Amino acid sequence: MKVFKFGGASLESVERIRQVAEIVQSFPDEKLLIVISAMAKTTNDLEKVAENFFQGNREIAAQLLSNIEHHHLNVAEALLGNREHALFTQLQQFFTEAEWTLGETPLRTYDYYYDQLVGLGELLSTAIVSAFFNTVGLTNTWLDVRDIFRTDDNFRDANIDWVYTQRQVTEKVQPLFNSINMVITQGFIGSTDQNESVTLGREGSDYSAAVFANMLDAESQTIWKDVEGLKNADPKQFPNTVNIPEISYAEVIEMAYYGAQVIHPKTIKPLQNKQIPLLVKCFLDKNLPGTVISETADVKQLPPIIVLKKDQVLLNITSKDFSFITEDKISDIYEIFHGLKVKINLMQNGAINFSCCIDNNPEKIELLIKTLHEQFKIVYNEGLELLTVRYYQAGLLEELSDGHPVLLEQRSPATIQRLWKK
Ligand code: ASP
Ligand code: MG
Numbered sequence: 001m002k003v004f005k006f007g008g009a010s011l012e013s014v015e016r017i018r019q020v021a022e023i024v025q026s027f028p029d030e031k032l033l034i035v036i037s038a039m040a041k042t043t044n045d046l047e048k049v050a051e052n053f054f055q056g057n058r059e060i061a062a063q064l065l066s067n068i069e070h071h072h073l074n075v076a077e078a079l080l081g082n083r084e085h086a087l088f089t090q091l092q093q094f095f096t097e098a099e100w101t102l103g104e105t106p107l108r109t110y111d112y113y114y115d116q117l118v119g120l121g122e123l124l125s126t127a128i129v130s131a132f133f134n135t136v137g138l139t140n141t142w143l144d145v146r147d148i149f150r151t152d153d154n155f156r157d158a159n160i161d162w163v164y165t166q167r168q169v170t171e172k173v174q175p176l177f178n179s180i181n182m183v184i185t186q187g188f189i190g191s192t193d194q195n196e197s198v199t200l201g202r203e204g205s206d207y208s209a210a211v212f213a214n215m216l217d218a219e220s221q222t223i224w225k226d227v228e229g230l231k232n233a234d235p236k237q238f239p240n241t242v243n244i245p246e247i248s249y250a251e252v253i254e255m256a257y258y259g260a261q262v263i264h265p266k267t268i269k270p271l272q273n274k275q276i277p278l279l280v281k282c283f284l285d286k287n288l289p290g291t292v293i294s295e296t297a298d299v300k301q302l303p304p305i306i307v308l309k310k311d312q313v314l315l316n317i318t319s320k321d322f323s324f325i326t327e328d329k330i331s332d333i334y335e336i337f338h339g340l341k342v343k344i345n346l347m348q349n350g351a352i353n354f355s356c357c358i359d360n361n362p363e364k365i366e367l368l369i370k371t372l373h374e375q376f377k378i379v380y381n382e383g384l385e386l387l388t389v390r391y392y393q394a395g396l397l398e399e400l401s402d403g404h405p406v407l408l409e410q411r412s413p414a415t416i417q418r419l420w421k422k
Helices: 014-025 042-054 058-080 087-103 110-118 120-135 162-178 205-215 249-257 265-273 327-339 362-372 396-401
Strands: 002-006 032-036 141-143 182-186 189-191 197-199 220-225 246-248 278-282 291-294 305-319 346-349 353-359 376-390 406-411 415-421
Touching (some): 014 120, 032 205, 042 120, 058 087, 058 120, 087 110, 120 141, 120 182, 162 182, 162 205, 205 265, 246 249, 249 265, 305 362, 396 415
Parallel strands (some): 002 032, 002 220, 032 182, 141 182, 220 278, 246 291
Antiparallel strands (some): 278 291, 305 376, 346 353
């Protein structure tokens, strides 16, 4: 059994969906569990529906939803040739449910309503792809993943109940493959024990696929993308990037940690735990080698890996009364950051001060300053960028730094980080 994941870019247009079908056709005798995310920018559009609904702009929310509806109905019609197919009844039901939500008066949290509305993108895309595949001989079963993935009610970042979900996978998903070779289901969503829909965090479909791969003991997981494979830097930020043919799980986790938007960071653990290789392949040309992510990959073969995090802020926290910032104080500071869910990207401490670099989120920074200011004096510096280079080579760093004034730097034999003014 193999697990495939197709993301939004692979469903961007009718042509692309046909290309996806061609890819799948080239694996005729495989048992495939296929996880699909929402088409192109649908999730962003649904976020706007949720925002407007919650702010009381009902008409705008309804209008935005209706735009999404038209788009999906047009794509479905182009793929199926008419609007007679049972798919259209299924799509209609999804839209009716969303309209009901829009008719409610919001009494619960924003995150709750977000999850009831935003997961619609995956329900629509999978229903369309499944129906289309069945008409072109790719016989498959459509599965509502909310009957399988049980989570807590931490809306927008729900946590999977592994024991319950594993039982569902064993009892409900595995047996489907006795009579069929292909199951199509949604990434990114699940449901609570109260049957409320949840989402697993933006870009969470890679993770959903990894959970399935783990629970089905798949031989591999493939993420099909519109790029060649994993690159040593973001081609939108740097020229001359190269493809990485092989890399370890650990290295990919590090890359994601430093801010590379490669693969959802939660994806690796379920795969590593069962030693399931993760392949990143290009759906535009499946003959390209792509990237293999597994336990062992030779670090010596790796090119320098470059990650640039933009829009950073450096917070300088100094004790007001000249008392030392020792372990107990640092632990208090970390607790405040943790409570506000602010991730520290780089830190350094001295006798009476603590500096750290975080993503620029003005609301959170305001809250941080409010909480910290009784004990500490806080100065902050905006408009910064954090460069991380793994396996740096002489000369490269100077070339990348390009005269930017450096505010903070940290080095270890494998990694260098530089925070600079843009
Ligand atoms: N559709 C969701 C998102 O755009 C999940 C995913 O693409 O993985 O965040
Ligand atoms: Mg996406």
